[in-house]
Amino acid sequence: MTAGRIGAVAVSVFRESVRDRVFYNLLLFAVVLVGASVLVGQMTAGQDIKIIKDLGLAATSLFGLFVAVFIGVGLVWKELERRSVYSLLAKPLRRTELVLGKYLGLALTLAVNVAVMAAVLYLVLAWMWWTSPENLRAAWEAPALDPALLVAFLLIYFQLLLVTAVALFFSTFSSPMLSAALTFGLYVIGHFNADLKHFESIVESKPIVWMLRGLYYLLPNLAPFDVAGEVVHGQAVAGGYVLMTIGYASVYIAFLLAAGAHIFARRDFK
Amino acid sequence: MHAIHTEDLTKDYALGFWRKRPYRALDRLTLDVEGGEVFGLLGPNGAGKTTTLKLLLQLVFPTSGRAEILGRPTGDVAVRRRIGYLPENPYFYDHLTAVELLDYFGRLLGLSSADRAARIPRLLDQVGLGAERRLPLRRYSKGMLQRVGLAQALVNEPEVVFLDEPMSGLDPIGRRMVRELILGLRDRGTTVFFSSHILSDAEAACSRVAILAGGRLVSSGRLADLLAFGIKGWEVVVEGVSREVADKLRAGAASLTPIAEGRYTVELPPSARPDQVMAEFSSAGASVVSINPVRDTLEDFFMRQVAEHGHAREVRL
Ligand SMILES: Nc1ncnc2c1ncn2[C@@H]1O[C@H](COP(=O)(O)OP(=O)(O)O)[C@@H](O)[C@H]1O
Numbered sequence: 293m294t295a296g297r298i299g300a301v302a303v304s305v306f307r308e309s310v311r312d313r314v315f316y317n318l319l320l321f322a323v324v325l326v327g328a329s330v331l332v333g334q335m336t337a338g339q340d341i342k343i344i345k346d347l348g349l350a351a352t353s354l355f356g357l358f359v360a361v362f363i364g365v366g367l368v369w370k371e372l373e374r375r376s377v378y379s380l381l382a383k384p385l386r387r388t389e390l391v392l393g394k395y396l397g398l399a400l401t402l403a404v405n406v407a408v409m410a411a412v413l414y415l416v417l418a419w420m421w422w423t424s425p426e427n428l429r430a431a432w433e434a435p436a437l438d439p440a441l442l443v444a445f446l447l448i449y450f451q452l453l454l455v456t457a458v459a460l461f462f463s464t465f466s467s468p469m470l471s472a473a474l475t476f477g478l479y480v481i482g483h484f485n486a487d488l489k490h491f492e493s494i495v496e497s498k499p500i501v502w503m504l505r506g507l508y509y510l511l512p513n514l515a516p517f518d519v520a521g522e523v524v525h526g527q528a529v530a531g532g533y534v535l536m537t538i539g540y541a542s543v544y545i546a547f548l549l550a551a552g553a554h555i556f557a558r559r560d561f562k
Numbered sequence: 563m564h565a566i567h568t569e570d571l572t573k574d575y576a577l578g579f580w581r582k583r584p585y586r587a588l589d590r591l592t593l594d595v596e597g598g599e600v601f602g603l604l605g606p607n608g609a610g611k612t613t614t615l616k617l618l619l620q621l622v623f624p625t626s627g628r629a630e631i632l633g634r635p636t637g638d639v640a641v642r643r644r645i646g647y648l649p650e651n652p653y654f655y656d657h658l659t660a661v662e663l664l665d666y667f668g669r670l671l672g673l674s675s676a677d678r679a680a681r682i683p684r685l686l687d688q689v690g691l692g693a694e695r696r697l698p699l700r701r702y703s704k705g706m707l708q709r710v711g712l713a714q715a716l717v718n719e720p721e722v723v724f725l726d727e728p729m730s731g732l733d734p735i736g737r738r739m740v741r742e743l744i745l746g747l748r749d750r751g752t753t754v755f756f757s758s759h760i761l762s763d764a765e766a767a768c769s770r771v772a773i774l775a776g777g778r779l780v781s782s783g784r785l786a787d788l789l790a791f792g793i794k795g796w797e798v799v800v801e802g803v804s805r806e807v808a809d810k811l812r813a814g815a816a817s818l819t820p821i822a823e824g825r826y827t828v829e830l831p832p833s834a835r836p837d838q839v840m841a842e843f844s845s846a847g848a849s850v851v852s853i854n855p856v857r858d859t860l861e862d863f864f865m866r867q868v869a870e871h872g873h874a875r876e877v878r879l
């Protein structure tokens with residue numbers, strides 16, 4: 293396992309995504325956010341900065357989700373489909389290193405993506421603050437340039453890292469279409485996962501309750517990554533909670549990558 | 563230690579969507595290639611050449627048997643530093659230029675930036691890529707991709723090079739470039755293992771060949787022996803042939819076909835000797851434009867091998 297080789301693969305993924313898709317994605321995000329805030333500012337005369345924050349965080353999640361899934365499912369698949377993997381794996385690069393490098397490359401892309409989106413949001417908020425009269429500012433539940441927003445962005449990023457790992461895992465053995473569908477499916481389920489735990493109040497049958505319990509622990513639980521509600525309303529998010537959530541993501545990602553690499557390392561490239 | 567060694571190397575592919583049944587693409591291939599050899603793996607389409615190379619690079623896993631490169635098992639990552647591989651109909655990354663691709667691969671091979679900067683332009687010159695080396699690969703023709711493929715296979719100055727159909731997709735000038743490249747590698751002591759379905763490609767470069775058909779080794783040995791085996795006759799083009807000489811030739815030769823005024827194609831039996839033919843024609847007042855051996859195509863050769871020896875048997879020439 294050599295960091296240099298994994299790094300070389302990661303940098304190549306990053307460069308590719310920067311060259312084609314991600315830039316437009318960011319541009320679109322910035323335009324949507326600025327446009328929306330101007331609109332909201334006109335309609336409400338700057339009364340509610342919460343809408344902008346909500347919009348910014350939701351858009352970061354959504355755009356990030358598309359980048360994570362659509363690039364994620366193609367990372368490994370494209371190498372196989374285009375047969376570029378033949379010459380690549382003739383180099384001193386283990387298949388596991390290839391999978392890890394691809395993942396880290398997209399993780400880097402997403403980091404830049406989320407960072408730029410955060411910067412755009414702060415700029416828009418700064419502008420809102422600048423153009424709002426003193427009495428309005430006083431009515432805001434949280435300051436415009438609230439550092440707590442960074443916590444929300446951080447957890448969004450870890451959620452995206454988890455989603456990327458899911459997409460990459462599926463793509464080591466299925467087509468991009470199927471992988472994308474499965475990943476989106478898990479994303480949706482992941483947000484309602486907590487309900488599975490409380491099914492015993494509705495369902496009588498013990499085996500079904502156990503099964504749903506099992507699913508609850510097996511499927512990714514994504515709801516905890518969403519702290520936009522708290523942050524926007526100026527409620528504190530505990531440091532311990534953030535660390536726990538990041539820890540959960542890291543363990544889940546490690547399992548997915550290990551399983552994906554395991555499958556990929558045994559495949560025939562036909 | 564052999565440069566390349568395979569032992570009963572066998573690969574079954576699963577065919578069929580629902581009910582999988584095995585299809586044997588390569589059947590118990592046993593082969594040794596010595597260091598410094600230029601070895602040709604020949605056979606018609608579907609013979610199992612690409613499968614053999616993919617097994618050697620561990621892009622597919624053998625059903626049974628084993629393979630070694632430079633005395634190490636094929637899965638060994640360290641040995642990849644010392645080998646190069648040109649896949650069949652290579653394809654790389656749309657968004658990279660040839661220079662960027664070689665730089666990326668150079669990094670993976672652990673080459674220093676000084677080495678990369680020195681070697682990459684030289685290699686691209688050698689394979690005949692000009693200013694287009696700075697264009698993204700999505701704009702490359704098949705022949706240009708083949709050239710990039712050759713360059714990336716050599717970027718680490720490998721000890722053993724695997725080339726799958728290296729001449730395919732190239733024009734005659736390109737084919738000559740590949741031939742010269744292979745001979746240059748041989749002169750440096752590099753082992754070259756290449757596949758082709760065209761006999762003349764092998765003729766120009768190989769010291770030894772193995773012939774595959776239907777996944778099985780049909781024959782292996784020195785190329786000269788194989789070629790003598792394959793000559794069916796000679797085709798001579800002569801010029802300045804008078805009517806009388808033509809009539810005289812017609813009586814003796816197997817066939818005589820007029821091409822243009824005073825110019826004929828003469829077919830001679832395999833026993834004819836080129837030097838004698840030259841002498842006889844000039845004494846008859848005609849001049850020889852060209853003499854070419856008429857050979858079996860590989861397909862003809864395989865058909866006969868199969869007919870004579872049965873499919874399963876290995877024939878040593
Ligand atoms: N991925 C695959 N799945 C099923 N059959 C395959 C696959 N790859 C090759 N084959 C079959 O294996 C045989 C050998 O193929 P190949 O090694 O590509 O031959 P060659 O390179 O000599 O043309 C052929 O009959 C081919 O159809």
Ligand SMILES: [Mg+2]
Nearest residue numbers: 611612613650
């Ligand atoms: Mg082939």
